[in-house]
Amino acid sequence: MAPYYLPIFLLLSTTPLFIHASSKSDLPVGYRLTLAIPSEYTSGFIGRAYLMENDINKPTFRAALSVESVEAGKHSCSLEVFIGDVRVWNSGHYSRFLVSDECILEMTADGDLQLKGPGDRVGWRTGTSGQNVERMQMLRTGNMVLVDAENSIKWQSFNFPTDTMLWGQRLDVATRLTSFPRNSTYFYSFEIQHDRVALFLNSGQFKYSYWEFRPSKNRNITYVQLGWRGLELLDVHGKKIAQVLPFRRPGQEAPRFLALNNGTGNMGLYYYSPEEAGFSPDFRAVNDTCSLPTACRPYGICTFSNDCSCIRFTTGTGSHNEQGSQCGNELSEDPCEGLGRFEMVELDGVTSVLQGGSMGINMSKGECRRRCLEDCTCLAALYDFRNFSGASRCYSYGVMVGIRQIDRSRGLAFMVKVPKGAAQSGGRGRSNPKRWVLVLVGVVDGIIIVMVAGGVVYYYVIRKRRERGSNMASGNPPTEGI
Numbered sequence: 321m322a323p324y325y326l327p328i329f330l331l332l333s334t335t336p337l338f339i340h341a342s343s344k345s346d347l348p349v350g351y352r353l354t355l356a357i358p359s360e361y362t363s364g365f366i367g368r369a370y371l372m373e374n375d376i377n378k379p380t381f382r383a384a385l386s387v388e389s390v391e392a393g394k395h396s397c398s399l400e401v402f403i404g405d406v407r408v409w410n411s412g413h414y415s416r417f418l419v420s421d422e423c424i425l426e427m428t429a430d431g432d433l434q435l436k437g438p439g440d441r442v443g444w445r446t447g448t449s450g451q452n453v454e455r456m457q458m459l460r461t462g463n464m465v466l467v468d469a470e471n472s473i474k475w476q477s478f479n480f481p482t483d484t485m486l487w488g489q490r491l492d493v494a495t496r497l498t499s500f501p502r503n504s505t506y507f508y509s510f511e512i513q514h515d516r517v518a519l520f521l522n523s524g525q526f527k528y529s530y531w532e533f534r535p536s537k538n539r540n541i542t543y544v545q546l547g548w549r550g551l552e553l554l555d556v557h558g559k560k561i562a563q564v565l566p567f568r569r570p571g572q573e574a575p576r577f578l579a580l581n582n583g584t585g586n587m588g589l590y591y592y593s594p595e596e597a598g599f600s601p602d603f604r605a606v607n608d609t610c611s612l613p614t615a616c617r618p619y620g621i622c623t624f625s626n627d628c629s630c631i632r633f634t635t636g637t638g639s640h641n642e643q644g645s646q647c648g649n650e651l652s653e654d655p656c657e658g659l660g661r662f663e664m665v666e667l668d669g670v671t672s673v674l675q676g677g678s679m680g681i682n683m684s685k686g687e688c689r690r691r692c693l694e695d696c697t698c699l700a701a702l703y704d705f706r707n708f709s710g711a712s713r714c715y716s717y718g719v720m721v722g723i724r725q726i727d728r729s730r731g732l733a734f735m736v737k738v739p740k741g742a743a744q745s746g747g748r749g750r751s752n753p754k755r756w757v758l759v760l761v762g763v764v765d766g767i768i769i770v771m772v773a774g775g776v777v778y779y780y781v782i783r784k785r786r787e788r789g790s791n792m793a794s795g796n797p798p799t800e801g802i
Contacts, residue, residue, distance in 0.1 A: 346455045347455060349427050365387075368385070369385045381460075382402045396418060433448065463486070464477040496509045541554070546575060586612060589603040613721055617721075619631045665735065675715075688701050700734065
């Protein structure tokens with residue numbers, strides 16, 4: 321089949337520009353589509369050409385070729401899948417393909433689906449050359465596939481999960497969903513392991529879980545799938561051993577997709593509402609804001625009021641991590657270059673929502689503190705000797721997020737690494753680290769308590785005055801309480 325070309329020229333716009341290039345249910349070998357990118361860079365520009373659609377279910381699944389402004393003179397070029405207006409798959413999820421003048425999608429004569437830039441530079445491909453691929457299709461599940469003449473699948477988007485899992489899709493053990501917040505060194509992952517499914521915060525060499533779900537009786541998971549009632553966990557025989565059940569309303573349809581939120585790291589099961597003509601989550605893995613790992617910025621503490629207070633200490637150059645919403649991102653000096661220049665200070669009524677990073681068991685709090693000081697990658701430590709087995713545990717943290725306020729608990733100590741001399745009070749000398757008031761934790765709650773107490777006092781004062789006035793008006797002498 322001779323290739324045919326469909327060039328599309330985009331107009332400059334700061335809002336998404338959608339072009340229906342095709343309403344086909346499949347695309348044949350030889351197909352080629354070109355999006356010409358405006359020469360003048362505009363922040364926020366998005367251009368999108370819809371290629372094919374599966375209209376069996378509402379809302380429909382559609383495939384699109386998209387360009388999006390990234391930086392001056394550069395745009396990302398990607399192949400995407402949408403359900404309604406929600407993007408559920410993206411070829412550039414892990415690595416963006418940046419182009420300057422044009423974005424090209426081509427199904428080559430030998431069956432390889434490719435994204436190209438100027439000069440036919442290939443930036444992404446399916447690697448299906450020579451496998452007798454004849455066309456690309458969109459299945460009713462939202463799975464975008466390349467098939468041969470006998471409809472045998474040679475490549476499918478379901479094998480390359482991004483941040484979303486669609487109904488009917490399966491994920492094997494050791495696979496994961498990932499989401500990457502913009503302008504952040506962290507990323508989130510939802511992972512399938514033999515004994516659990518869990519959410520993780522990832523940062524460089526560090527990895528901490530903040531939510532998990534385990535089958536009972538220590539049964540092993542082989543794969544998970546999104547089914548009619550929720551996320552199903554299955555064993556090696558395909559038998560369901562557990563499931564994550566959302567709240568379901570009578571007559572409610574099956575969840576259409578599971579998604580990992582880019583901004584918060586929370587996971588939700590999303591249902592389509594015909595009345596609202598949109599998607600909404602009827603299940604969230606984490607319902608408490610302060611239980612999310614990045615509810616506050618680094619060195620911020622999530623309080624009982626779901627506000628953020630910042631860890632604050634002073635250095636020789638002035639104050640660092642000032643109180644407020646703008647918390648600091650790092651220590652004033654590299655702890656791996658300034659060995660011996662740090663100390664550990666204990667914060668009352670504080671813990672971490674992050675799990676993992678264990679340094680050891682059956683040790684004293686002093687030993688826990690010393691180990692963190694000696695490990696230059698350790699920024700904080702949690703000492704817990706409340707364990708019912710009688711074994712104390714010391715946890716280390718290489719990131720300063722996920723910190724939250726709790727009721728003071730005996731047997732739990734959260735310690736932060738700071739430069740020596742940072743625990744000062746306006747230059748009047750060092751204070752006892754255990755009495756270190758560097759964190760404004762619970763101030764909002766304290767204000768509320770004072771206001772309530774003041775209201776009670778005010779109420780009784782006004783009541784007494786009214787009673788006294790009433791007694792005088794009736795001619796009765798005032799009485800005194802005993």
